[in-house]
Amino acid sequence: MRSLLAFTGSRGDAQPGILLACALRERGHDVTLALAPNLVAFSHYHGVPAVPFGRDTADLLDAQRTDQRFTSRDPRARLRALFDLQRRGVPEQLDDLRALAPGHDVVVAGMAGEEAAESVARAVGLPFAAVHFFPIQPNGAVPVAPVRWAAGLPGFVHRWGWSMLTRARAAALAPVLPAATGPNTASVRIQAYDPQLFPGVSQQLPGPFAGFPVDSDGFLTSAMGCVHPEPPSLTSSLESWLEAGTAPIYVGFGSMDVGDPAAFVATLRAVCARRGRRLLLASGWATIGPGFEDDVAIVGQVDHARVLPRCVAAVHHGGAGTTAAALRAGVPQVICSVQADQPYWGQALQRLGLAATIPAKQLTGSRLDTLLDRVAHPDVVLRAATYAAGFAADGVERAADAVEALVGSSSTELIRSAGRQL
Numbered sequence: 468m469r470s471l472l473a474f475t476g477s478r479g480d481a482q483p484g485i486l487l488a489c490a491l492r493e494r495g496h497d498v499t500l501a502l503a504p505n506l507v508a509f510s511h512y513h514g515v516p517a518v519p520f521g522r523d524t525a526d527l528l529d530a531q532r533t534d535q536r537f538t539s540r541d542p543r544a545r546l547r548a549l550f551d552l553q554r555r556g557v558p559e560q561l562d563d564l565r566a567l568a569p570g571h572d573v574v575v576a577g578m579a580g581e582e583a584a585e586s587v588a589r590a591v592g593l594p595f596a597a598v599h600f601f602p603i604q605p606n607g608a609v610p611v612a613p614v615r616w617a618a619g620l621p622g623f624v625h626r627w628g629w630s631m632l633t634r635a636r637a638a639a640l641a642p643v644l645p646a647a648t649g650p651n652t653a654s655v656r657i658q659a660y661d662p663q664l665f666p667g668v669s670q671q672l673p674g675p676f677a678g679f680p681v682d683s684d685g686f687l688t689s690a691m692g693c694v695h696p697e698p699p700s701l702t703s704s705l706e707s708w709l710e711a712g713t714a715p716i717y718v719g720f721g722s723m724d725v726g727d728p729a730a731f732v733a734t735l736r737a738v739c740a741r742r743g744r745r746l747l748l749a750s751g752w753a754t755i756g757p758g759f760e761d762d763v764a765i766v767g768q769v770d771h772a773r774v775l776p777r778c779v780a781a782v783h784h785g786g787a788g789t790t791a792a793a794l795r796a797g798v799p800q801v802i803c804s805v806q807a808d809q810p811y812w813g814q815a816l817q818r819l820g821l822a823a824t825i826p827a828k829q830l831t832g833s834r835l836d837t838l839l840d841r842v843a844h845p846d847v848v849l850r851a852a853t854y855a856a857g858f859a860a861d862g863v864e865r866a867a868d869a870v871e872a873l874v875g876s877s878s879t880e881l882i883r884s885a886g887r888q889l
Contacts, residue, residue, distance in 0.1 A: 473567075486682060487598070502517045596869065601811060606672055657869045660787065679858075679859075705759075712761070720827075750766070771788075775796035778798055803824070
């Protein structure tokens with residue numbers, strides 16, 4: 468089987484694609500892994516060859532930050548800005564994937580860039596699999612509005628809302644996506660999350676449900692002859708810092724904008740000092756220099772699997788990957804959502820008593836203190852530990868199973884079609 472894996476977006480979007488590429492290769496399949504240009508090096512760091520497609524993720528995020536229409540009082544201006552953002556990079560994705568797709572047996576994509584990848588797959592007659600990190604398809608189980616009061620609305624309201632969002636995204640992409648051509652090829656949406664976190668969703672979406680695509684064997688952080696994204700000296704310093712004191716509060720916002728970096732760090736320092744806790748800050752894409760003090764450690768990024776179990780709480784943006792890592796570690800969470808699926812994760816985990824949540828733009832030192840108090844309650848700590856004890860870590864293998872099954876069923880259908888024609 469020759470697979471084209473196209474995973475654009477942030478590091479959280481790319482990492483599952485890298486892990487899936489490794490799993491398929493271990494099964495003897497040929498894989499072409501395509502990532503956003505700025506994430507190709509990350510894949511190469513770990514010995515996984517990748518090629519670029521589409522536009523640089525940082526460019527797209529910068530475009531969103533600098534477009535003043537997003538802060539306009541005119542809702543029509545904000546809507547036009549959102550539609551323009553949805554279209555950014557799609558022509559480049561289409562061009563690159565059209566050049567890559569011939570010679571493969573299946574196209575697999577993440578949620579970001581899904582429509583472009585499916586369009587190319589259909590054009591060349593290949594089966595298509597999308598890996599969904601969140602239940603984005605129309606359903607009546609997940610509240611369409613990521614706010615507490617929406618949980619009480621009837622299911623048909625949620626389904627209608629998700630359907631409207633699907634239509635709105637299709638309308639936004641229509642000017643840059645070609646009209647559907649070719650036969651309706653086999654396709655599947657792999658639900659790459661734990662459906663227990665969204666009660667009822669497994670009865671409403673067809674699946675398959677693979678579970679979170681986590682790095683179960685430490686491939687992305689083991690030596691294995693690969694270069695680690697952080698210098699070895701910095702990794703060693705972090706290990707020494709963790710061993711030298713009490714469990715810290717972890718803070719990490721990945722590729723999200725944290726506003727004024729100096730003010731952000733000052734707020735975190737003050738909160739942790741008041742609580743008598745050390746601070747471990749993974750600065751991500753923010754311009755915050757690394758450094759180590761007795762009570763504060765600042766690094767670019769961390770190995771969540773190794774670090775989070777040694778923390779007393781995790782404060783983060785609510786990306787699916789970071790959320791899964793914290794759930795797996797059994798650490799209570801404060802989710803400070805910025806965009807996309809992040810507020811949904813915050814609300815879902817808060818309803819289940821596994822986290823507290825707030826929009827990042829509303830975060831202050833006093834509010835963070837209050838939320839940390841809430842997740843430090845023994846009931847929350849126990850629920851987080853109990854969930855971690857039953858965490859399923861085979862999500863990547865199950866996703867690989869689904870891709871193999873899709874190609875197998877597609878081949879069977881082609882044989883049947885040929886027989887009918889004869």
